[in-house]
Amino acid sequence: MDEHLKTELRKQGIVATTLQELYNWGRKNSLWPLNFGLACCAIEMIAASMARYDMARFGAEVFRPSPRQADLMIVAGTVTKKMAPQVVRLYNQMAEPKYVISMGACAISGGPFKQGYNVLKGIDRYIPVDVYIPGCPPRPEALIDALMTLQKLIDKQSLTGADRPRHLQAEAPSEFIVPRFGAHDLEPPQNPEVWDAPLVNISLAGTDDAGKH
């Protein structure tokens, strides 16, 4: 329907909508996050959900203690390799449609602990991330911004057609490989289905192995 006509109609007190718009409107305004935090970033997430920043304004205050009831996974904090399988399994247990916000430098890349042997270098190695928030820690405003970004993303999703989101495609996977503890690292170290190793031109190649693992 023509956007111009729609605004004209709305001025006259007539709301014209489509099933897709209603569906997206409902989903984007009731994003229930999964109730878990991994490190310091979680404190900011908690602050964002409390009265001062009040995430309830966006319909996202109902932190669910069970993955079966959650739509949104906020990976807030350092994902250690010990914790990564649990995070992926929780993501797998969430019902579609599900979204992931990767909050903070740690969840994006390992952050200050990137060189650590025990820290996963970004949760996007195992699960598809929708919104990244940089910062160490990101302020609650940043999390709210991420939430609004996600809402805009959801608003654009179409119900039918080839570019419809993953949860509407029968062939697209809903579960991803849960890594196992190997002798030296997680196995597999990343899920090639969701993560492409970024092509970087490291001039120190051969002398510095940062970023390889």
Added chain:
Amino acid sequence: MTNSPYFPVLVLLAAGVGFAIAPLALAWIWAWKFSPRKPGPSKNAIYECGLESAGDAWIQFHPGYYLYAIIFLVFDIEAVFLLPFAVAFAGLTFAAGMAMLVFLLLLVEGLVWAYQKQVLVWS
């Protein structure tokens, strides 16, 4: 039928059932039309804390609590019934006295049993 005093109740009942079933039916139709089902081993797992459940759920717990329950019963019930018994003692018939004696003997039996099991030993 519409004159029956129960007719509004029937209407309310139908509305209530419809209210409960309509969203479920809508969700079901929606899932069938648009959203394919995607079950999987993790999603169908019973335990939902991120960890995999380990071991068997059919294990035996030691029911140690029943000892406390029996001792409690012996002393507590005894006290509850002994007080009215003592207060009304002068006016009781012989049969009532015998009944009370049997009752007390039953409780004492529990005490003897607990003593034999060495539950009363302070260690």
